[in-house]
Every structure is written in structure tokens, then in C-alpha cells.
Amino acid sequence: MSIIHAGDPRLSDPTLVGHKFARQEQLRAAGFPVPGFCCLSVLAFDEATAALMATAPGADADPDQLLDWAKRTADELRAVTLPAEVTAELDAAVAALAAPDHLLAVRACVVADADGNGEDGVNDAFAGLTDSFLYVAPDDVRRRVLDCWASGLNPESILYRARRGLPPVSARVAVGVQRMIPGTRSFVAFSRDPRTGADSCVVAAAHGIGEGVVQERADVDHFFVDNATGAVRAETVVKRDMVVPAADGTGPMVQPVPAELATAPVLTDEQARQVADLAARVQGFFGPPQDIEGTITPDGTVHLLQARPVVFTSASPERSREADAADDGAVPWSNHNITESYPGVSGALTYSQARVFYRLIFRDVYRRMGVPEHRLRSNEHHLSRMVGLLGGRVYYRLDAWFVLHHQIPGFVLVRPWWERSMGLAGDYRPSRAEVLRALPSVPGLAVRLARLPGSVRRFLRWWDALVDDSRGIDEWTPEELIACYRRLWSEVGHRWGVTLVNTFFMLGTATLASALVRRWVDGDEQRTLGGLLMGGRENRSVLGVRSGIALAQLFAEHPELAERVRNCDDDAADALWREVTDGRYGTEVADAAREHLRRYGDRAPHDLKLEEASPRQRPGMIITMLRPLVQSGLTVAESRARELESRAEAERELRQNCRSAGRRLVIRTLAAGLRFFVRTREDTRYCRSQLYGLTRHVMWRLGELLTEAGQLDDRLDVLDLTVEEVLGAYDGTVVDTDLRAIVRRRRAERLAAADGPDLGIRPATPYNRPMPASLAAPVASATAGAGGPVRLQGLPSSKGVVRGQARVVLDPSTPAETCRDRIIVAKETDPGWLMLMMVARGMVVERGTLLSHTAITGRLLGIPTVVAVPDATTLIEDGSWIEVDGANGTVRSVPATSPATV
Numbered sequence: 080m081s082i083i084h085a086g087d088p089r090l091s092d093p094t095l096v097g098h099k100f101a102r103q104e105q106l107r108a109a110g111f112p113v114p115g116f117c118c119l120s121v122l123a124f125d126e127a128t129a130a131l132m133a134t135a136p137g138a139d140a141d142p143d144q145l146l147d148w149a150k151r152t153a154d155e156l157r158a159v160t161l162p163a164e165v166t167a168e169l170d171a172a173v174a175a176l177a178a179p180d181h182l183l184a185v186r187a188c189v190v191a192d193a194d195g196n197g198e199d200g201v202n203d204a205f206a207g208l209t210d211s212f213l214y215v216a217p218d219d220v221r222r223r224v225l226d227c228w229a230s231g232l233n234p235e236s237i238l239y240r241a242r243r244g245l246p247p248v249s250a251r252v253a254v255g256v257q258r259m260i261p262g263t264r265s266f267v268a269f270s271r272d273p274r275t276g277a278d279s280c281v282v283a284a285a286h287g288i289g290e291g292v293v294q295e296r297a298d299v300d301h302f303f304v305d306n307a308t309g310a311v312r313a314e315t316v317v318k319r320d321m322v323v324p325a326a327d328g329t330g331p332m333v334q335p336v337p338a339e340l341a342t343a344p345v346l347t348d349e350q351a352r353q354v355a356d357l358a359a360r361v362q363g364f365f366g367p368p369q370d371i372e373g374t375i376t377p378d379g380t381v382h383l384l385q386a387r388p389v390v391f392t393s394a395s396p397e398r399s400r401e402a403d404a405a406d407d408g409a410v411p412w413s414n415h416n417i418t419e420s421y422p423g424v425s426g427a428l429t430y431s432q433a434r435v436f437y438r439l440i441f442r443d444v445y446r447r448m449g450v451p452e453h454r455l456r457s458n459e460h461h462l463s464r465m466v467g468l469l470g471g472r473v474y475y476r477l478d479a480w481f482v483l484h485h486q487i488p489g490f491v492l493v494r495p496w497w498e499r500s501m502g503l504a505g506d507y508r509p510s511r512a513e514v515l516r517a518l519p520s521v522p523g524l525a526v527r528l529a530r531l532p533g534s535v536r537r538f539l540r541w542w543d544a545l546v547d548d549s550r551g552i553d554e555w556t557p558e559e560l561i562a563c564y565r566r567l568w569s570e571v572g573h574r575w576g577v578t579l580v581n582t583f584f585m586l587g588t589a590t591l592a593s594a595l596v597r598r599w600v601d602g603d604e605q606r607t608l609g610g611l612l613m614g615g616r617e618n619r620s621v622l623g624v625r626s627g628i629a630l631a632q633l634f635a636e637h638p639e640l641a642e643r644v645r646n647c648d649d650d651a652a653d654a655l656w657r658e659v660t661d662g663r664y665g666t667e668v669a670d671a672a673r674e675h676l677r678r679y680g681d682r683a684p685h686d687l688k689l690e691e692a693s694p695r696q697r698p699g700m701i702i703t704m705l706r707p708l709v710q711s712g713l714t715v716a717e718s719r720a721r722e723l724e725s726r727a728e729a730e731r732e733l734r735q736n737c738r739s740a741g742r743r744l745v746i747r748t749l750a751a752g753l754r755f756f757v758r759t760r761e762d763t764r765y766c767r768s769q770l771y772g773l774t775r776h777v778m779w780r781l782g783e784l785l786t787e788a789g790q791l792d793d794r795l796d797v798l799d800l801t802v803e804e805v806l807g808a809y810d811g812t813v814v815d816t817d818l819r820a821i822v823r824r825r826r827a828e829r830l831a832a833a834d835g836p837d838l839g840i841r842p843a844t845p846y847n848r849p850m851p852a853s854l855a856a857p858v859a860s861a862t863a864g865a866g867g868p869v870r871l872q873g874l875p876s877s878k879g880v881v882r883g884q885a886r887v888v889l890d891p892s893t894p895a896e897t898c899r900d901r902i903i904v905a906k907e908t909d910p911g912w913l914m915l916m917m918v919a920r921g922m923v924v925e926r927g928t929l930l931s932h933t934a935i936t937g938r939l940l941g942i943p944t945v946v947a948v949p950d951a952t953t954l955i956e957d958g959s960w961i962e963v964d965g966a967n968g969t970v971r972s973v974p975a976t977s978p979a980t981v
Contacts, residue, residue: 610729
């Protein structure tokens with residue numbers, strides 16, 4: 080049967096009837112006030128147009144040829160005679176719907192493809208650009224069906240699809256026939272503000288029928304209903320025009336608004352709240368914010384005519400409350416965890432490379448996770464603005480991130496953990512409808528998960544071979560250096576996404592494991608799961624740490640060398656390193672030192688900032704890093720023992736607090752999966768340090784060559800040029816050839832930014848306006864200011880209780896010996912902090928999650944750690960005595976005479 084009636088399961092299939100009509104059927108079945116309708120499925124369209132579509136021009140046809148063909152074919156389609164069987168079914172359906180005195184709406188909808196992409200889709204608005212006809216007499220429905228089919232070949236539709244990278248003639252059209260409701264007032268309502276994503280329902284209402292609102296042919300009143308309080312704010316106009324059905328049945332027409340209705344609001348406050356409630360219920364049913372259309376009959380009854388996902392202008396259709404926190408019309412930003420990679424002010428070289436990195440790797444991960452190419456192209460502008468530079472500091476642009484991440488099939492299942500990792504509330508819970516929509520993606524995700532270990536092995540083999548091939552870089556010509564850079568980052572754009580696929584599954588596994596531990600295990604969820612993550616094969620970051628510990632052990636075996644390391648200042652460190660590697664303290668020490676530099680020379684504080692040197696450029700930094708280890712005497716065996724003890728204790732607690740052997744097996748299996756994901760993340764994060772190390776080497780070397788050529792005054796002047804300006808100086812693509820002038824101006828801006836205000840974690844900038852030349856710092860919170868007793872709560876991350884003096888660290892280049900036997904208090908950490916962490920007694924960090932670098936390292940080192948402690952660096956005074964309970968997540972002031980351990 081070609082006609083699908085209400086109650087038929089096929090009417091909920093968007094590949095047969097399109098999202099528009101499938102959504103109407105779902106609403107009707109759920110009891111929403113949807114007028115009666117039926118649908119002529121796309122199969123009738125396919126049968127009627129098969130021969131005509133076969134004559135379409137090839138892919139190489141120019142636009143004029145394509146449009147000429149489309150016009151001729153549309154005309155032929157309008158002249159088609161419907162098959163007798165289809166005609167009989169359609170006439171019977173029309174007779175049942177029309178009843179006496181009822182006219183009909185005949186609407187077209189482009190159906191969804193196998194990936195769910197189609198008109199009014201949840202992840203992509205995808206304009207159908209097809210036609211609809213209102214107030215159609217029953218005898219005229221057949222003609223309007225053919226007109227709807229032909230509208231799939233409208234010039235606008237053809238060109239729109241071509242711009243999206245789709246076959247221009249691939250639009251397949253279903254047609255819905257619905258009873259017209261004789262409403263006297265009509266509205267369009269958005270369950271959330273489409274301009275900003277704010278939690279406010281926006282209602283546009285006019286006298287007459289909905290065409291007046293949708294096509295802006297009527298004078299419209301606007302109502303803003305606060306979804307939390309129900310408060311209504313109205314913006315009304317004098318109503319002069321409205322749209323009504325023509326008496327002769329020719330369709331809608333404009334006529335004057337009666338004088339008695341011209342100045343009064345179209346809706347009362349109560350009616351506006353009634354419409355807002357309907358919009359909220361539709362959003363609650365589908366999940367994402369909704370754009371609904373409806374009409375109100377003279378008796379006050381509200382009828383729901385259409386619903387579709389909201390297309391936001393400045394925000395994602397799936398925003399969190401935190402992303403809504405900015406003022407109306409504002410772009411939300413956050414640097415919650417990006418400051419781990421780019422702390423403080425970043426120069427032009429670092430920021431331009433960061434943009435390249437985010438754009439390439441996320442495009443690759445979206446591709447690997449099944450996002451269609453045409454959708455990636457449509458969101459290319461978001462990929463290019465994932466990170467911005469505000470006040471000289473690197474920030475995430477949150478609205479771009481939400482739009483992009485919601486392309487990933489099944490993203491709603493891991494969104495809570497992802498939000499927490501981005502510093503958002505993390506209390507998002509997908510609705511039942513969102514979960515049901517995500518379930519079809521699970522088999523594909525399972526296939527990707529099964530392939531992940533092999534993909535990771537291939538990635539690491541490729542990367543290690545590439546690093547080996549880069550030896551001798553100091554002897555390369557500029558052309559060879561540029562070719563190396565271009566090839567390197569081209570490959571990154573096709574391979575690095577596997578690292579983020581791993582992160583996706585890590586978040587998903589963590590979400591499931593956390594939920595099961597919370598349900599099945601008595602005791603603290605974070606402590607149990609955190610302990611189970613310990614043990615297993617060492618990752619590359621841990622191997623780097625233990626290589627440093629082993630090297631410090633070798634140094635300590637030579638009393639003269641150990642004494643020199645303990646007393647060596649930074650200025651003398653390079654000279655001492657040369658003595659070590661020249662063999663003054665024996666071949667074994669020299670070989671171990673050179674091997675450590677070769678394998679781990681790219682790991683340093685701020686190792687993603689191209690303006691900061693790494694041991695590759697200044698090997699003496701290794702002496703400085705190892706100084707506290709030589710003093711402490713920590714051994715590799717002790718480091719391993721701490722980790723194994725944490726794991727053993729977690730296993731004991733699991734046996735005590737979970738009596739079911741089957742449930743323990745499930746939890747252990749998930750924990751084993753998490754250990755793999757965490758190890759892979761740390762392995763690939765070390766590869767990222769090497770990637771930036773190689774990039775730094777190329778850029779600094781090009782800076783040296785540009786200085787020799789007289790284009791710059793110093794090799795480090797490249798830090799105030801963009802990557803493309805450095806390469807363009809040789810490629811002939813740079814616009815402004817006066818590199819010195821660029822450097823002078825940018826350096827002044829960078830230094831001014833360093834002296835300027837810190838914009839805080841969550842600044843906002845005006846939407847639809849140029850970025851302000853200067854940005855004001857946020858007003859300090861009422862709780863700011865250290866000095867008084869503190870009692871803070873965070874996320875327990877590594878068990879144990881310790882008391883000691885706080886060491887507030889805002890810059891990881893702080894000498895490690897200043898952190899010895901102290902409790903580090905920081906905003907966030909990255910792998911470059913390891914040498915500080917290894918000499919500390921505990922850690923308190925403002926940001927982070929159970930899977931963050933700080934939490935993992937705290938458990939690895941066996942020191943009490945609490946993360947996600949708001950304002951810790953502000954509220955805890957440097958040198959004050961505090962107690963850290965890593966099992967309960969508390970931090971409190973204690974007397975200075977307190978014992979160091981509890």
C-alpha cells in the first residue's frame with residue numbers, strides 16, 4: 080500500500096515518510112494534539128520518477144545543464160498520471176480526512192537516507208526546499224501531490240544539495256495530507272531561545288493562519304517565557320496585516336487586522352505560558368530543543384501542526400546549562416582543561432599551530448566515528464574555530480564544540496563524562512528518547528571498538544618510524560624542513576583521530592563502570608574505581624618518569640656527581656650535562672643519559688607551547704628535573720610498589736563491598752578496559768609531546784635560517800609569527816614580507832597581554848560582533864581571598880590522608896625542590912609537572928576528573944590527591960598547613976603543629 084495511515088508503524092520511519100511526518104506520527108501516538116493525517120510514502124515517488132531520473136546529466140554537468148534538465152523533468156512530472164491503485168487509496172484517504180467542510184494541507188518532505196540525514200533531521204536541519212500547499216480542496220489533492228513531487232527538482236533544491244556535496248538530483252519526496260484546522264491565531268515557538276540557546280521559550284504569534292508568521296507576511300507579537308519561573312515578557316506591535324484563507328479556495332491571502340485586535344497582544348500571558356508548556360513537553364519527548372508550529376481555534380484549543388529540532392544561530396542544539404550561562408547574544412568560552420596544554424599567554428606561533436592541530440585531529444576523529452563527509456564539510460567553519468585567542472590566552476569556543484561533538488553517533492551516551500572533562504557541570508542526563516535514538520549506533524560503535532587495539536598498534540608503529548626518520552634534522556635545507564612539516568601534519572590529519580576514538584570509548588566505559596560501581600559496590604565509587612585503574616603494562620609517560628628515576632639512581636651512585644647535581648644552578652646545568660654525556664662519570668652513566676634524552680627529550684613543562692624550550696634544545700633541563708630525585712633517593716622499585724599496593728587495596732575493598740562474584744567480574748572487566756584506554760591515552764599524549772617537539776625543532780631551525788638570511792634579528796623571533804608566515808617566507812605565500820615589523824607589533828601585544836587581566840575560566844564575548852580590542856577581566860567572586868581557615872570538597876582521586884604545608888604552584892617551571900614534602904595546590908597539571916609531583920606529599924587541583932592526568936599520576940605515585948576543588952589556588956594560602964583526604968575528597972586547614980601523616 081502506498082498510503083500509510085496513523086497507527087501504522089511505517090509512519091514512524093523517516094526513510095519512508097521523512098522526519099517531518101515521522102515526528103508528527105510519534106507526537107500523535109503520544110497524545111499530543113496533532114490533526115489527523117496520512118502520508119504517501121516515498122516508494123510511490125520512486126516508482127513514478129524512475130524513468131525520468133535515469134535521464135539526469137552526469138556528475139560533470141555544469142549548473143546550467145543541470146537546471147535545464149530539472150525544469151524539463153519537473154514539468155513532465157506534473158503531467159504524470161498517478162497509477163490507478165495509488166489514486167484509489169489517495170481518494171479514500173482524502174475522503175476520510177476532509178469530511179464535510181474541511182480543507183486539507185498537502186506538504187512535501189525529503190526523506191532521510193540510511194544515515195538518518197534528511198529534512199528536519201535531529202543532527203542536521205537540512206532544508207528540504209520543497210513546496211507545501213494549504214487549504215486544498217479534496218478534488219485538487221492529486222494535482223498538489225504531483226506539484227510536491229516536482230518541487231524536489233526546484234532550482235533552489237538542486238543548488239542547495241550541490242553546495243552540500245550531495246548528488247543534486249537525489250532528493251526523494253514523500254507527501255503528507257493533513258486536515259486543516261480553522262485557527263484564528265497562529266504561532267511558532269522555540270522551546271529554547273534560538274539566538275543564544277538560553278532556557279527561555281520564544282513565541283512568535285499573529286492573527287490568522289500560520290503562513291503569516293512563517294513567511295513574515297503578518298504583523299507578529301513576540302513573547303519570551305522563562306522556562307524556570309513562567310515569567311512572560313511581551314514585545315508587541317500594532318497589527319495591521321494578517322493572513323487568512325482566500326474565500327475562493329485559491330490559498331492564503333493578506334487582509335487587514337480588525338481594528339479591535341490591532342493593539343491588544345495576540346496572546347494573553349496565560350496563553351503564552353500554555354504554548355511554552357506545549358513546546359517544553361515536545362522537547363521533553365524528543366530530547367533536543369524544538370521549533371513547533373501551531374494554531375489556536377476560537378474555542379481556545381491549541382493544535383500542534385509541526386515540530387522540528389531548533390536550528391541555533393550562536394549555540395549548539397544540545398547545550399548544557401553551563402553553555403547557557405553567558406548573557407543573551409554571547410559566545411561562551413572555556414579554558415578549563417586547555418590550560419594544561421597552553422597555560423598563560425601564548426604567542427602567535429603556538430596559537431596558529433594549536434588551531435591546525437584541533438582542526439585536523441577532530442576532523443579525522445569525526446570521520447572515523449562515522450560522521451558523513453557532507454556533514455563535515457557543512458561544519459568546516461566550526462572546525463576552524465574550536466579554539467580562540469582571548470587576551471593572549473587559548474580558549475575553547477564551546478558552541479562550536481557542542482555542534483561538532485553532537486555529530487558523533489551515540490555521543491549523548493558519554494556526554495556527562497565529556498562535560499566534566501571540559502569543566503562543565505557534568506549533570507546532563509540523556510532523555511529516554513535520546514537514548515533510544517542512540518541505540519542504533521551501538522553495533523557500529525562495537526565494530527569500531529573491536530578495531531581499536533589494532534588501530535592503536537598501527538598508529539604507534541607509524542609514529543615511532545616517523546620519529547626515527549627525523550634524525551639529522553639540523554643538517555636539512557629550508558625546503559627539506561618545510562617538506563617535513565607539511566608531510567608530518569598531512570599525516571596527522573589522517574591518522575591522529577585514532578587517539579580521540581580511544582578517548583571516546585574511555586569516556587563511555589568510564590560512564591558505564593562508574594554507574595555499576597555506584598549501584599553494586601558499597602563504599603566510595605571514585606576510590607574503588609580509581610584503585611582498580613592501577614597496575615597493568617606501563618605507558619610511555621610512566622616509562623619516561625621511571626627512566627628519570629633510574630637515571631637519578633645512577634647519578635646517586637657517584638657521590639661527586641650527586642653532590643654537583645644537588646648544588647647545580649640552572650645556569651651551570653648545560654655544562655654539567657655535557658660533562659656527563661662526555662663520559663666523565665663513566666660510560667654507563669653517559670649512555671643512560673644520552674638514551675634518556677633521545678627517548679624522552681620532548682617531555683617538559685609547557686611542552687605544547689612552541690615558545691618554551693624542551694630538553695631537546697636545552698639538555699641541562701634534565702639535570703634540573705632530576706635534582707629533587709637525587710636528593711630524595713626514590714627508586715624505580717619503590718615507585719612500582721606504590722602502584723601495586725594501590726591496586727591490591729582496591730581489589731580487597733571490591734571483595735569486601737561487592738558480594739556477587741559475577742558483578743565483581745563485570746567491574747574488573749570494565750576496569751581492565753579502562754586501563755587499556757588510559758594507557759593508550761598516555762602513550763599517545765607522549766606522542767603528542769614528540770609531535771610538538773618535532774614541530775618546535777623545525778620552526779626554531781627555520782627561525783635560525785631566517786636570521787642568517789637577514790629577515791629576522793633572532794631565531795626566536797619566529798615565536799611571534801604564525802606557522803604559515805614562517806613557511807610562507809620561503810614558499811612565497813606571505814602577504815606582509817616585513818617580518819621584523821610583524822614581530823615587533825606582535826611582541827608588544829604579547830607582552831601587554833601578559834601584564835593584562837586574566838579573563839577567568841568562562842568568559843563570554845558578544846555574538847555577531849567583532850572581537851573587542853580588549854577584554855575586561857571578570858569581577859572577583861565573593862569567596863575570593865586567601866588567609867582564613869578552609870574546608871573544601873573536591874573529587875577523591877588517590878587515597879590516603881596527609882598533612883603539611885601548601886605549595887601554591889601556578890607555573891610548572893617552579894624549581895622542584897620548593898615542592899619537596901609539600902602539598903602542591905594548582906589549577907591543573909599536565910605531564911610536564913611529573914618532577915614536581917614526585918617530590919610532593921599530596922596534590923590539590925582545581926580542575927580534573929577521575930581520568931585526568933592529575934588523578935592518574937596521584938594514584939601512580941601513591942600520594943593523596945583531590946581534584947575538582949573550585950578556587951583552591953585562591954582560597955589556600957601558600958605555606959599554610961592543610962590536611963588532604965584523598966579518599967573522601969576533603970581539604971581543610973589544620974594547626975601548624977599537626978603531624979605530617981595521619
